[in-house]
Amino acid sequence: MTYTFQDIKDYEQFIKAFHSLSGLDLNFYKETQMKRRINNFISIRGYAGNYTGFLKALSQDSQLYDAFFKHLTINVTQFFRDDKLWGTLREKIIPELNKKRAPLKFWSAGCSAGQEAYTIASIMAEYFPDTTFSILGTDIDVNVLKQAKEGIYEERDFASTPRPVLDKYFTLVNRKYQVKDILKKNITFKEQNLLTDHFEKGMDLIACRNVVIYFTDEAKDILYQKFADSLNPRGFLFTGSTEHIFGKTHLNLKSVSSFFYQK
Numbered sequence: 001m002t003y004t005f006q007d008i009k010d011y012e013q014f015i016k017a018f019h020s021l022s023g024l025d026l027n028f029y030k031e032t033q034m035k036r037r038i039n040n041f042i043s044i045r046g047y048a049g050n051y052t053g054f055l056k057a058l059s060q061d062s063q064l065y066d067a068f069f070k071h072l073t074i075n076v077t078q079f080f081r082d083d084k085l086w087g088t089l090r091e092k093i094i095p096e097l098n099k100k101r102a103p104l105k106f107w108s109a110g111c112s113a114g115q116e117a118y119t120i121a122s123i124m125a126e127y128f129p130d131t132t133f134s135i136l137g138t139d140i141d142v143n144v145l146k147q148a149k150e151g152i153y154e155e156r157d158f159a160s161t162p163r164p165v166l167d168k169y170f171t172l173v174n175r176k177y178q179v180k181d182i183l184k185k186n187i188t189f190k191e192q193n194l195l196t197d198h199f200e201k202g203m204d205l206i207a208c209r210n211v212v213i214y215f216t217d218e219a220k221d222i223l224y225q226k227f228a229d230s231l232n233p234r235g236f237l238f239t240g241s242t243e244h245i246f247g248k249t250h251l252n253l254k255s256v257s258s259f260f261y262q263k
């Protein structure tokens with residue numbers, strides 16, 4: 001599709017035009033941080049002060065578009081990111097879920113290139129081999145989802161990964177690590193915008209970590225309500241290690257351990 005742009009004078013007009021080009025509504029993201037990131041990118045690419053020219057270039061150059069989208073969505077992640085919290089998941093949360101029902105339904109919301117989803121799969125394979133489960137991994141960025149489906153990673157992605165897990169569940173191919181089918185078989189990756197799309201119900205654990213940092217407070221409120229509705233009774237929300245949900249009694253989520261909330 002070809003887009004034509006009127007003369008775009010300010011940030012407000014820019015995000016409106018970008019919304020129609022990409023489907024991503026940046027009004028849900030904190031303005032100060034987003035504006036800084038966008039203006040940085042625009043000036044590095046030689047379009048300082050020229051929103052119109054930049055948007056035109058975005059609509060014509062898919063590499064520029066992908067690089068900009070990646071810059072906005074910030075895909076940084078790792079296997080076993082914040083390793084202590086994965087210990088809590090293994091020792092406390094999954095045993096609690098295991099008492100209740102199977103198959104368990106996990107969701108890595110904002111999964112980036114899949115490291116979080118495969119971390120959950122490796123814990124299940126290693127410590128709960130008899131429990132049946134499925135994992136959904138979703139993200140707004142189709143390029144990271146491509147990598148998630150391929151399951152090929154660099155050594156640096158494993159800085160927090162226990163060595164035996166790396167050796168057992170990944171194969172070294174051309175100096176990269178390919179995830180084995182035993183971890184892949186229970187995972188589905190799909191594109192989803194957490195701010196606008198429909199959520200599946202019946203989740204037992206939703207991990208949404210390091211995704212909402214740039215969302216406005218209003219966007220976070222709506223999102224947490226949708227997560228609460230998507231969880232089974234006694235299911236858990238697992239947040240990032242700077243993300244607290246305080247004073248939101250209407251959500252019916254109580255803190256059971258740092259960064260774990262139970263419905």
Ligand SMILES: C[S@@+](CC[C@H](N)C(=O)[O-])C[C@H]1O[C@@H](n2cnc3c(N)ncnc32)[C@H](O)[C@@H]1O
Nearest residue numbers: 073075076077110112139140141193194209210
């Ligand atoms: C920093 S990564 C976090 C990955 C992983 N959860 C972790 O904690 O390591 C943030 C991810 O959120 C995704 N994201 C940002 N806005 C989103 C939205 N509106 N809907 C779905 N995913 C989004 C980005 O594409 C990115 O892959």
